[in-house]
Amino acid sequence: MADLLFDGPDWNFDTLRRTTDAIEKIAREDLGLDTYPNQIEIISTEQMLDAYSATGMPLMYRHWSFGKQFIHHERLYSKGAQGLAYEIVINSDPCICYCLEENTMPMQALVIAHAAFGHNHFFKSNHLFRQWTDARGILDYLDYARGFLSQCEERYGPGRVERTLDAAHALMNASVFRHRRPAQPSLRAEAERAEKRIEEDERAAHYLWSRIEAEHRSPGHENASTERRHALGLPEENLIYFLERHSPVLEPWQRQVLRIVRNLAQYFYPQRQTQVMNEGCACFVHFHILSKLHEQGRIGDGAMLEILHSHSSVLFQPGYDHPGYSGINPYALGFAMMRDIRRICESPEQEDRDWFPAIAGCGDWRGVLKDAWANFRDESFIQQFLSPKVMRDLRLFALRDAESEDTMRVTAIHDAGGYHALRDTLAHSYDLSHRAPDIEIVDADLAGDRVLRLRHVLRNEVPLDARDREATLDCLRELWGYEVEIDEMVG
Amino acid sequence: MTHFIDRRLNPKGRSTGNRRRFIGRIKAHVREAVDASVRKRGITDMEAGTDVAVPRDSLSEPSFHHATKGGTREGVLPGNREYRAGDEIPRPPPGGGGAGRKGAPDGEGEDDFVFALSRDEFLDIFFEDLELPDLVKRSLAGSAVRRPRRAGLSVTGAPANLNVGRTMRRAMGRRIALRRPSDAHLDDLRDRLFALEAVFEPDAAQRAEMARLQAELEAATAHRKRVPYLDPLDLRYSHFEPQPEPRAQAVMFCLMDVSASMGAREKDLAKRFFVLLHLFLTRRYETVDLVFIRHTHLASEVDEQTFFYSRESGGTMVSTALAEMNRVQSERYPASEWNIYAAQASDGDNYQGDSRDCQIWLESELLKICQHFAYVEIIGEAEARILRDAARGTELWMAYREVAERWPNFAMRRVAGSADIYPVFRDLFARRREVAHG
Numbered sequence: 001m002a003d004l005l006f007d008g009p010d011w012n013f014d015t016l017r018r019t020t021d022a023i024e025k026i027a028r029e030d031l032g033l034d035t036y037p038n039q040i041e042i043i044s045t046e047q048m049l050d051a052y053s054a055t056g057m058p059l060m061y062r063h064w065s066f067g068k069q070f071i072h073h074e075r076l077y078s079k080g081a082q083g084l085a086y087e088i089v090i091n092s093d094p095c096i097c098y099c100l101e102e103n104t105m106p107m108q109a110l111v112i113a114h115a116a117f118g119h120n121h122f123f124k125s126n127h128l129f130r131q132w133t134d135a136r137g138i139l140d141y142l143d144y145a146r147g148f149l150s151q152c153e154e155r156y157g158p159g160r161v162e163r164t165l166d167a168a169h170a171l172m173n174a175s176v177f178r179h180r181r182p183a184q185p186s187l188r189a190e191a192e193r194a195e196k197r198i199e200e201d202e203r204a205a206h207y208l209w210s211r212i213e214a215e216h217r218s219p220g221h222e223n224a225s226t227e228r229r230h231a232l233g234l235p236e237e238n239l240i241y242f243l244e245r246h247s248p249v250l251e252p253w254q255r256q257v258l259r260i261v262r263n264l265a266q267y268f269y270p271q272r273q274t275q276v277m278n279e280g281c282a283c284f285v286h287f288h289i290l291s292k293l294h295e296q297g298r299i300g301d302g303a304m305l306e307i308l309h310s311h312s313s314v315l316f317q318p319g320y321d322h323p324g325y326s327g328i329n330p331y332a333l334g335f336a337m338m339r340d341i342r343r344i345c346e347s348p349e350q351e352d353r354d355w356f357p358a359i360a361g362c363g364d365w366r367g368v369l370k371d372a373w374a375n376f377r378d379e380s381f382i383q384q385f386l387s388p389k390v391m392r393d394l395r396l397f398a399l400r401d402a403e404s405e406d407t408m409r410v411t412a413i414h415d416a417g418g419y420h421a422l423r424d425t426l427a428h429s430y431d432l433s434h435r436a437p438d439i440e441i442v443d444a445d446l447a448g449d450r451v452l453r454l455r456h457v458l459r460n461e462v463p464l465d466a467r468d469r470e471a472t473l474d475c476l477r478e479l480w481g482y483e484v485e486i487d488e489m490v491g
Numbered sequence: 492m493t494h495f496i497d498r499r500l501n502p503k504g505r506s507t508g509n510r511r512r513f514i515g516r517i518k519a520h521v522r523e524a525v526d527a528s529v530r531k532r533g534i535t536d537m538e539a540g541t542d543v544a545v546p547r548d549s550l551s552e553p554s555f556h557h558a559t560k561g562g563t564r565e566g567v568l569p570g571n572r573e574y575r576a577g578d579e580i581p582r583p584p585p586g587g588g589g590a591g592r593k594g595a596p597d598g599e600g601e602d603d604f605v606f607a608l609s610r611d612e613f614l615d616i617f618f619e620d621l622e623l624p625d626l627v628k629r630s631l632a633g634s635a636v637r638r639p640r641r642a643g644l645s646v647t648g649a650p651a652n653l654n655v656g657r658t659m660r661r662a663m664g665r666r667i668a669l670r671r672p673s674d675a676h677l678d679d680l681r682d683r684l685f686a687l688e689a690v691f692e693p694d695a696a697q698r699a700e701m702a703r704l705q706a707e708l709e710a711a712t713a714h715r716k717r718v719p720y721l722d723p724l725d726l727r728y729s730h731f732e733p734q735p736e737p738r739a740q741a742v743m744f745c746l747m748d749v750s751a752s753m754g755a756r757e758k759d760l761a762k763r764f765f766v767l768l769h770l771f772l773t774r775r776y777e778t779v780d781l782v783f784i785r786h787t788h789l790a791s792e793v794d795e796q797t798f799f800y801s802r803e804s805g806g807t808m809v810s811t812a813l814a815e816m817n818r819v820q821s822e823r824y825p826a827s828e829w830n831i832y833a834a835q836a837s838d839g840d841n842y843q844g845d846s847r848d849c850q851i852w853l854e855s856e857l858l859k860i861c862q863h864f865a866y867v868e869i870i871g872e873a874e875a876r877i878l879r880d881a882a883r884g885t886e887l888w889m890a891y892r893e894v895a896e897r898w899p900n901f902a903m904r905r906v907a908g909s910a911d912i913y914p915v916f917r918d919l920f921a922r923r924r925e926v927a928h929g
Binding site: 013016017020021024037038039040041042043044046047049050053054062063064065066067068070071072075094098101116158162166169170171172173174317318319320321322325328394395396397398399400401402403404407408409410411412413414415417418422425426428429435436437439456458459460461462463464465466467468469471472475 | 493494495496497499501503505506508509510511512513514516552553554555556557558559560561562563564565566567568569570571572575576577578579580581582604606607
């Protein structure tokens with residue numbers, strides 16, 4: 001019984017390994033998690049600040065904005081205005097997990113269960129990460145990117161590289177493929193494909209067909225701009241992708257820089273779409289595993305109290321009128337929903353049976369959760385699984401702020417009439433394609449005035465930030481080389 | 492399988508490159524802040540670094556994003572207590588309330604990005620494009636720094652120092668010497684054995700051959716076990732031995748007239764001049780010795796406290812200080828090992844006829860061994876207006892002017908106020924080529 005994994009706050013590599021093995025046993029045998037191999041790295045506070053500044057990645061090309069980040073965090077940290085994260089975990093294979101050396105042993109256990117198993121499982125199983133990121137290749141790619149950019153700095157001067165990166169960073173968030181898997185053929189594959197296409201055309205050439213096609217095409221033919229847009233693949237939502245392929249002024253190395261920035265944006269895109277789920281999953285996993293270890297008598301009461309203390313402070317959700325309020329805490333929401341899924345599976349009430357007939361009382365909460373972790377993202381997860389009980393517990397209400405009205409209006413609260421509306425609104429607010437401005441490139445006449453035309457479709461009449469819009473357009477001009485215009489359209 | 496890696500001992504400063512780029516980007520602001528604080532604060536806390544406030548505009552990273560106002564928004568908030576559907580709530584007054592960043596309590600406005608420039612960065616910018624002339628002499632004397640140097644190979648060492656090339660070379664030599672059967676040899680034996688085994692009803696000769704091959708194969712395998720591919724004997728490590736690093740060292744002579752004609756103001760100005768030179772030398776040389784020589788009609792070497800703060804009365808004979816400097820230098824600081832710098836401050840008063848002696852001291856002894864000799868004459872604000880012309884001045888000034896014409900390592904300036912110190916200093920040590928280009 002008295003088989004404690006560790007005793008007291010100090011840790012060493014023996015206790016770390018013993019604890020990790022015990023955590024892994026529960027993660028695999030009880031929860032049935034499927035993870036990448038773990039690489040747990042112990043780092044100092046300064047290294048943690050370093051990691052902060054480079055978007056958490058262990059390798060990154062150099063850019064002044066990362067220096068700015070570092071200074072910003074360092075200042076906040078040294079003033080005591082902000083604590084450091086206990087861990088940073090990277091979606092890579094092997095999964096790298098940074099743990100701060102200052103953590104006590106109970107904290108290390110919490111952090112390892114949270115990141116090295118919770119997040120790790122999520123990275124490996126969630127469909128967005130599987131489809132859109134390459135966990136095995138990311139570190140090599142970053143290494144390549146860093147080397148390539150420092151080569152460029154040597155060859156073309158730091159100033160030019162910096163300008164290109166600045167402009168690319170400005171467009172980063174508007175440069176992801178949201179709906180289709182980015183085609184990434186090598187140059188050679190692309191050339192081969194073009195050749196094959198010509199061959200196909202030659203084989204298919206037949207006077208009969210060509211006549212029919214010609215007749216078919218003639219009305220469209222008159223409209224040269226349709227043809228032109230089609231050839232450029234317009235409209236295009238991925239701004240950098242278009243510039244990289246079609247900008248008339250960029251040099252080859254600049255196109256490659258753009259490509260690097262675009263690939264990174266794409267790599268981070270799933271993380272932005274699954275904040276609630278990712279954190280919820282990690283919190284659920286650490287809570288389950290550590291409670292189990294405590295039940296088995298392998299973690300002492302004192303250590304468990306420390307773990308629960310930091311667990312509950314991470315999961316604290318202040319009310320909207322609390323001075324510490326800064327939006328809905330993704331940890332709290334995700335954890336509450338996942339705990340509730342377990343409850344619904346195990347001991348449902350009538351309400352749950354009405355709302356979730358498929359899972360209520362099925363008992364297999366592990367299966368349901370793993371299915372959710374694998375196949376949903378924040379928006380669809382909330383739409384599918386947010387239960388009336390969670391809405392009541394968090395006392396959610398929806399607020400509508402219309403410019404045309406003098407006051408804000410409460411549109412729904414946690415009551416029978418409001419559950420559906422509340423759930424829709426919350427799910428919507430996590431939909432990235434809804435939250436980010438809808439901007440695409442619609443036209444560019446390379447043979448004519450070469451003006452690049454963008455279209456912003458206004459949603460609910462929410463405008464773009466005017467100052468940043470102009471500054472970002474300047475960045476676009478820098479990369480396009482000619483005039484850039486943006487039209488606003490009410491959608 | 493979980494791996495643990497202890498990264499704590501990894502080299503620090505991973506983000507130094509980013510920080511440098513960041514500071515490079517806001518160079519103009521940093522430069523301004525440094526110049527301002529040099530003018531503003533006392534020289535004694537010059538070493539502390541400074542805070543730089545940069546307008547946020549020049550650091551913005553723009554992107555397309557929604558404005559904070561306008562349009563229709565709907566969101567979900569937690570912690571409802573009294574609201575029901577359909578309730579109308581007045582908008583919170585703009586600026587206050589939950590949304591939006593608040594002004595920081597310590598007075599750093601929201602518009603400024605403030606960061607601390609470290610002491611080294613501060614001084615780097617302060618000394619930018621200054622360069623000491625003739626940084627040549629290096630000496631082993633008095634050095635405490637030891638750096639590891641390659642010193643052949645050793646049979647023990649840390650795994651990180653394993654010399655793979657040597658180790659493999661030795662292993663190969665040993666394998667050849669001890670006739671370790673090669674993979675190809677074994678394969679060959681096995682192939683032949685296999686071919687014989689495949690023969691249906693072998694004759695006696697074949698059977699004997701088979702037995703021979705079998706034995707040979709066994710012997711070869713056993714031999715291979717005895718003679719491993721890589722043996723601990725083969726291991727060689729690169730060996731490093733700490734060796735003293737030759738270091739450049741400098742001595743700086745501070746010469747000052749402390750006779751009654753030098754008041755507190757003059758001393759303060761002189762001190763600033765010395766401190767600046769000292770700061771600069773400490774950046775260029777690993778060891779900088781300081782020698783303080785004060786003089787009235789007599790000169791003596793004193794400590795720093797006495798040098799700046801004690802009062803002395805008497806006449807003024809500048810040449811005594813030069814003689815004292817010459818004595819100290821020849822006793823303790825041989826010119827072959829030390830880079831010698833001298834800074835002299837005076838109000839220009841001198842005993843009649845002594846200036847000629849000064850000239851002789853400088854030209855026959857000191858300037859031959861000095862890297863640089865800087866002289867500042869501290870004059871009153873009122874005098875500064877009169878003495879605008881460098882061709883006119885006291886006897887000492889005129890004598891030194893003749894020296895300056897003949898010796899490129901001798902420089903002289905007039906200083907009237909604390910604001911003059913910094914430009915004079917920059918001017919004294921401005922890069923040679925800038926001078927050359929005009």
